[in-house]
Amino acid sequence: MKNVLVIGSTGQIGSELTMKLRDIIPDGNIVAGYIPGAEPKGILLESGPAEEANVKNAQQIAGIVEKYKIDTIYNLAALLSAVAESKPLLAWDIQMNGLINILEIAREKKCAVFTPSSIGSFGPNTPHDSTPQDTVQRPRTMYGVTKVATELLSDYYFIKYGVDTRSTRFPGLISNVTLPGGGTTDYAVEIYYAAVKGEDFACPIQAGTFMDMMYMPDALKAAIDIMNADPSRLIHRNGFNVASMSFDPEIIKASIQKYIPDFKMHYEFDPVRQAIADSWPNNMDDSCARAEWDWKPTYDLDTMTQDMIATLRKKFGK
Numbered sequence: 037m038k039n040v041l042v043i044g045s046t047g048q049i050g051s052e053l054t055m056k057l058r059d060i061i062p063d064g065n066i067v068a069g070y071i072p073g074a075e076p077k078g079i080l081l082e083s084g085p086a087e088e089a090n091v092k093n094a095q096q097i098a099g100i101v102e103k104y105k106i107d108t109i110y111n112l113a114a115l116l117s118a119v120a121e122s123k124p125l126l127a128w129d130i131q132m133n134g135l136i137n138i139l140e141i142a143r144e145k146k147c148a149v150f151t152p153s154s155i156g157s158f159g160p161n162t163p164h165d166s167t168p169q170d171t172v173q174r175p176r177t178m179y180g181v182t183k184v185a186t187e188l189l190s191d192y193y194f195i196k197y198g199v200d201t202r203s204t205r206f207p208g209l210i211s212n213v214t215l216p217g218g219g220t221t222d223y224a225v226e227i228y229y230a231a232v233k234g235e236d237f238a239c240p241i242q243a244g245t246f247m248d249m250m251y252m253p254d255a256l257k258a259a260i261d262i263m264n265a266d267p268s269r270l271i272h273r274n275g276f277n278v279a280s281m282s283f284d285p286e287i288i289k290a291s292i293q294k295y296i297p298d299f300k301m302h303y304e305f306d307p308v309r310q311a312i313a314d315s316w317p318n319n320m321d322d323s324c325a326r327a328e329w330d331w332k333p334t335y336d337l338d339t340m341t342q343d344m345i346a347t348l349r350k351k352f353g354k
């Protein structure tokens with residue numbers, strides 16, 4: 037991995053992954069791909085090349101791949117689960133028509149491709165506890181449908197054409213640089229912002245609803261390590277269960293209250309997000325990722341809470 041195109045570089049994952057790749061591959065071209073209206077700014081713009089890269093425009097992407105001799109594409113363009121339920125056709129268009137454009141370019145120009153999958157690729161009849169790597173995947177959300185199809189199409193391009201596709205099934209990602217937009221797990225990010233700002237948090241997810249979650253530094257490590265993994269050890273490809281913590285709203289609230297004792301939360305339940313959350317795993321079994329490419333997370337809930345609070349306090353001058 038030397039010359040990398042990050043599509044969706046100004047999104048929740050992209051804004052941090054682009055900077056991390058520039059840091060660890062200083063002699064490469066790490067291109068920040070964006071769409072109009074979501075242009076990179078500040079350090080993301082100043083620290084390396086940026087190009088308009090719309091997954092719907094195959095010619096535009098192929099031009100960037102040629103110009104920078106791209107060998108790896110991180111395809112992060114997607115609508116998250118709750119927003120995809122309100123715009124299912126747009127979600128399909130970006131996630132599927134966009135993906136096949138990327139895979140075709142990768143086939144022609146011999147690029148490796150990472151397109152994230154998700155806990156959203158599982159559904160109500162998947163085992164919810166210790167969700168296995170290989171199990172039932174019958175989601176009932178458009179987000180989930182596109183994630184299962186992404187896994188299948190990515191595997192197809194590997195099996196049929198030898199395109200080096202790899203991915204992880206991400207849990208809800210908790211971060212402090214760029215907010216997620218319209219996911220079911222967003223509450224676990226917003227709760228920290230509210231706590232640091234001294235606000236009473238309105239939780240949209242009910243007590244007792246467990247979901248897999250992960251701190252962004254571990255997600256970046258997973259996204260990079262899987263692409264650097266020894267291919268001869270990979271039995272699976274698209275995509276690996278990766279896990280680090282699982283909690284419900286009461287448990288994350290208690291973790292925050294250890295450091296901000298007067299933090300308050302009440303429930304204002306969102307039926308769309310709750311139904312999605314209820315259909316997702318409580319916790320995934322990530323033993324295949326651990327065995328095939330030595331995956332191991334660094335953060336647990338308390339170390340994440342300490343880091344989130346310290347970072348957001350600096351960000352907001354609190």
Ligand code: SER
Nearest residue numbers: 116117154219220221
């Ligand atoms: N964070 C995502 C969502 O909530 C899950 O992959 O949509």
